[in-house]
Amino acid sequence: MIDLSVNIGNLKLKNPILTASGTFGYGEEFSPYVDLNLLGGIVTKTLTLNPRVGNPFPRIVETSSGMLNSIGLANVGVGKFISDKLPFLARLDTKIIVNIAGFTVDEYVEVVTRLEDAEGIHAYEINVSCPNVKEGGLEFGSDPTITAEITEKIKKITDRIVIVKLTPNITKIEPIALAAEKAGADAISLINTYVGMAVDPYSRKPKLARIKGGLSGPAIKPLALAKLFDAAKVVTIPLIGIGGIMNACDVAEFMITGATAVEIGTANFVDPSVCQTIINDLTNYCIEMKIDRIQDIINQLEIE
Amino acid sequence: MIDLSVNIGNLKLKNPILTASGTFGYGEEFSPYVDLNLLGGIVTKTLTLNPRVGNPFPRIVETSSGMLNSIGLANVGVGKFISDKLPFLARLDTKIIVNIAGFTVDEYVEVVTRLEDAEGIHAYEINVSCPNVKEGGLEFGSDPTITAEITEKIKKITDRIVIVKLTPNITKIEPIALAAEKAGADAISLINTYVGMAVDPYSRKPKLARIKGGLSGPAIKPLALAKLFDAAKVVTIPLIGIGGIMNACDVAEFMITGATAVEIGTANFVDPSVCQTIINDLTNYCIEMKIDRIQDIINQLEIE
Amino acid sequence: MTPDQTRNRVSYSHSSEIISSHRLSPDIHRIRFDNPILANNTLPGQFINIKVSTTNTPLWRRPFSLHNVSKEEGWVEILFRVVGIGTKMLSQYRQGQCLDILGPLGNHFIISHIYMHSGIMVAGGLGIAPFLFLSKLLLKDKIKPILFYGVKTASEFCCLDEFADLGVSTFLSTEDGSLGYKGFITDLVRDQIDQVADKQHTTMYACGPNRMMNTLGKIALAHHIKCQVSLETLMACGVGACLGCGVKANSEKLSYRYVCKEGPVFTISEIDLSD
Amino acid sequence: MTPDQTRNRVSYSHSSEIISSHRLSPDIHRIRFDNPILANNTLPGQFINIKVSTTNTPLWRRPFSLHNVSKEEGWVEILFRVVGIGTKMLSQYRQGQCLDILGPLGNHFIISHIYMHSGIMVAGGLGIAPFLFLSKLLLKDKIKPILFYGVKTASEFCCLDEFADLGVSTFLSTEDGSLGYKGFITDLVRDQIDQVADKQHTTMYACGPNRMMNTLGKIALAHHIKCQVSLETLMACGVGACLGCGVKANSEKLSYRYVCKEGPVFTISEIDLSD
Ligand SMILES: Cc1cc2nc3c(=O)[nH]c(=O)nc-3n(C[C@H](O)[C@H](O)[C@H](O)COP(=O)(O)OP(=O)(O)OC[C@H]3O[C@@H](n4cnc5c(N)ncnc54)[C@H](O)[C@@H]3O)c2cc1C
Ligand SMILES: Cc1cc2nc3c(=O)[nH]c(=O)nc-3n(C[C@H](O)[C@H](O)[C@H](O)COP(=O)(O)OP(=O)(O)OC[C@H]3O[C@@H](n4cnc5c(N)ncnc54)[C@H](O)[C@@H]3O)c2cc1C
Ligand SMILES: Cc1cc2nc3c(=O)[nH]c(=O)nc-3n(C[C@H](O)[C@H](O)[C@H](O)COP(=O)(O)O)c2cc1C
Ligand SMILES: Cc1cc2nc3c(=O)[nH]c(=O)nc-3n(C[C@H](O)[C@H](O)[C@H](O)COP(=O)(O)O)c2cc1C
Ligand code: FES
């Protein structure tokens, strides 16, 4: 028997396959396509304090091997999540990781406070790629100090696992990763989307109503892997790799480079049952490689 | 007659199509495939003071809609360039832009000093994506102060057009673009490649001997366009757009977003005659759009 | 069945063999897929999402209405126009090749046996696609199908034979007057609506450009005719996950409806097509 | 003609129609392209670079040796093994479809009428590809072609009929002993070299895994036989621009040779295949 389990702090996952926030709805949407109980865990769409309808349309653009999105954190809000979405998730036999964000540091704390009363949540993923309203819209996550502040304040009010999800739109990921680790993060997930844009050469208009959006999908995989590599060199807490993962080989690439688990994003759009396929193929990969435990490939990059 | 000409400072280009450094050799390699005299200009492979054999192999990896390279600035060195390569280029009826780099600020200046004596060069493109040996290998171009210093020192010793080529591996492009402009750059070209990597999940080895490399090709087009958009908002000198351009529509996208000219890189590998095709198609685009002068689309992004 | 109930139906993804692929005009193609499960579990208005390439470009699947379905023979057909890379690739597949199809997706046109004597279908261009399937179901339910079908120029008409064979009453328009009424199909509808149907016992089904459907909505409202429209938007996922396929809801406070999941069929009053 | 002279030959890129595509074994295919210009301007050892997809994945062209060429009929053939996405796609194209081919690229095997009585070709696996074309040219020049050809197991042999028809003396080896000599082809060469050829009047041509060619180089050196090897590396451009296709030169100071431009054929002494 191949052992696919991995540990994020004291959170034991059946396997390293998590779903990426914003690409798997609140889980329910995928129940026709995936046996949700087979997943390592489900990371839900970013929750904010209040419900948000999101940005105007068009919000999505297809690009070469990728896509841009500017959904604008459309979500049901923390209250409705607890009443309408969480009960379904809580009944599943998988780990539930709730991704949260705020537009001020206090809002981050407030969202977690509200969720603390609810049952069935195993971990929080802190989305620091939100525009910081106070700082003119620059992402919180581009500043190590603010990243640390948010992490610390959340760690103070919860015993649940806290994962900080980093933005890639920065010169060096190391200081931010270190700041999150020092502030007590149990794990770091990386990366969120890369800022990009697209233009229609005929109408001369941006293809997204909000002009810029976030690039995801296989196009960014090499970039995500390099960020992971950099982070893995400086921190000791578990890393969760994200960015362009389409299949089990990609998962292995990320784990070898230093990820304990991974999140699957855009791939769910291309094939809603992809997570299940990947879990199967990961077992096959282990068999082919003569590995008993997938854990054994974590951080095993061979460098001369 | 459609007028495809554009001006970079007082340098008049027949058309906005330049070749990107490192992807078009020293021009000669492409003479079987492109009538070089039809090009807006040729940007040559980065020259350093001394010849360089470059990095160990493998140096290239194909990725989804892109490629990684870690050529390591292999080049013939400034001396051999002047004696062996420049004579061919100087005979052409197109603009010759010599891309240069150094591993210290002084080396940048030294390379330009050597080139100043040679005839047939219309402009320099300063590659600031080089690892700064003094600063532990961080790219020169990630620091506005050093970017400005290099630019200023070069401007002092030449009357030729100076184009500063920016790295995209930074949180915000605006400060660097502004620094280059203030330091006297005649134009800014952007962007160089994005740091990425790839791993072989079977051998567990990095796919590049040097582990990390630069991502180019259509995968990065949305990212390059966003950087161009940001730079266009803050500087007034001409911008040269680079990144993932494959066809005339892509050229139009970049020009509409703020580029006066563009450079074609990886596309030359896929189709060595692509630059000529693009120039033809650009005329057709103008006809279709009922535009007499391609200049008229520069910076004409329609935002509500 | 209400659209709500169909939302919980199982939708499948699997490899389907192409039984036939035909070019009907220079840019319009029809492909028939072998897929008995799908054929037995879909209703007109629903769509399928096809992975047209085996690589990451194009990355997204491409959505197509179910155009024609045979439960008995276990196949489904799509009708499509080549407009870009995905449809180009699709048009080049040949009999015997297999494609990964996801579906049925979305809700469907609602047919009410209780009050309907006729169903008025209004198609603009490729909006004709779902109406062959719908006509067959209307006929099965003994409801008279009436088709208004407008295109730019006569060569763009598709499937006129099939509709004629079924005995669908058909009203045609072309913008250039090369066949049928000269002008927009909406004008023809406005002209004819009083004659063709008993307003209390009919439903209007529309599929085409948003502007056409917006105008039709007004006509339907003015005549107190029920009207269902089938919408198209960009879609990354087709399963309600990406939130990329919204249209404005017709409500006081800004809100959106998602076409892949809450549609593609909407009652005209639910949505705001004005811009 | 020396390799140097061919470097300045014009190489062309154009759309070529597939005349035929055959599967020779589960993973080995042969495709024939209509391309008279190419057929008339190429020599054995040169290669072509094919754009296998119409999209950006895979992005790079894929290089293949010219396997067989008919000047008279104006076609060229490639022989290839399906090893990844690009060769998979290539194997699925059918007669009548067109692909964008760039070539001829690179230099070629050198045949010297002056001293050669025979040419010894040593192929490992798909390294056989260029040797059908080379055999024909050797024969045309009245030079006796001798083939050493090794694979893992007998089912992997290709084109044995063609070589037999041409009258090429053939020595086979399989690693599992299922046909011919059991072991590596290099061992068979070492065994036979004294018998098969007059060392002063022959040249060894090798194409296969680097390890094979490295060993052969040593054998050739020991026997004072001239040896040319055809190399494979990853290639982004095929035209000398990307500097991605280097191999170590056999020189004191570290330097590289570029396979697409300075090769793919090298005199064994020019390069260092030791790692
Ligand atoms: C529910 C639904 C059902 C559909 N049914 C049919 C059908 O039965 N027959 C048919 O021919 N088409 C149908 N379409 C439209 C079809 O999906 C698009 O034409 C197709 O996805 C275009 O793909 P492409 O790669 O060829 O074009 P692209 O290269 O992706 O785009 C080419 C042009 O088409 C536009 N476009 C792309 N996708 C869509 C879209 N989904 N809606 C509107 N415009 C788009 C782009 O903006 C661009 O201008 C339907 C769409 C939806 C959402
Ligand atoms: C000058 C030259 C001539 C060649 N002639 C032939 C020929 O006649 N017949 C033939 O079958 N093959 C030939 N090859 C090899 C052929 O180009 C590769 O098999 C092909 O590019 C693989 O493409 P792919 O997309 O199927 O594989 P990919 O999916 O790109 O890769 C699959 C595997 O093949 C390896 N690979 C990819 N490209 C090459 C390459 N260029 N060289 C070695 N390994 C590679 C990869 O590392 C990977 O392990 C030649 C290569 C060169 C450089
Ligand atoms: C449509 C879409 C919506 C997303 N929404 C969120 C979100 O709400 N919160 C978040 O942290 N990340 C969000 N992401 C980012 C993904 O979780 C993931 O970090 C990113 O897409 C890279 O992974 P991928 O390439 O596998 O998609 C979203 C991505 C997409 C494509
Ligand atoms: C193989 C390769 C070599 C390159 N060498 C250089 C170089 O020497 N100097 C430089 O400034 N940029 C170099 N570049 C970067 C390109 O000039 C260009 O900025 C980048 O590739 C993005 O454009 P593209 O996506 O069109 O390729 C190189 C790119 C590639 C792919
Ligand atoms: S297409 Fe993704 S939510 Fe509708």
Ligand code: FES
């Ligand atoms: S393949 Fe690009 S230089 Fe040889």
